[in-house]
Amino acid sequence: MKKLTLSVAALSIALTTFGQVNTTDVVLPEYEVREMINTIDDILEWQQQDMEDGDTNMGSYEEGWGSNYWLTVMREELIIAINSSRLK
16 A cells, blocks of 8 residues: 555656646757758758749748748758857
């Protein structure tokens, strides 16, 4: 009976403490972030080639619309994150 009581108490404590963890930060190694940037660069290059060939229109960063815009924004944010982590 003591084991059951202790198990229930331990489970109760574990559930209440788990529910109170409020972490919103995601930590990634720098090399993974650099790989993300490289992948975005590749995608932007492929999209640019497609647009030059007249296959499709992926938007424009300068005009603020389309996937080119959002991929460029993500790339800039990743670069800012890498640069700010070096300052710490």
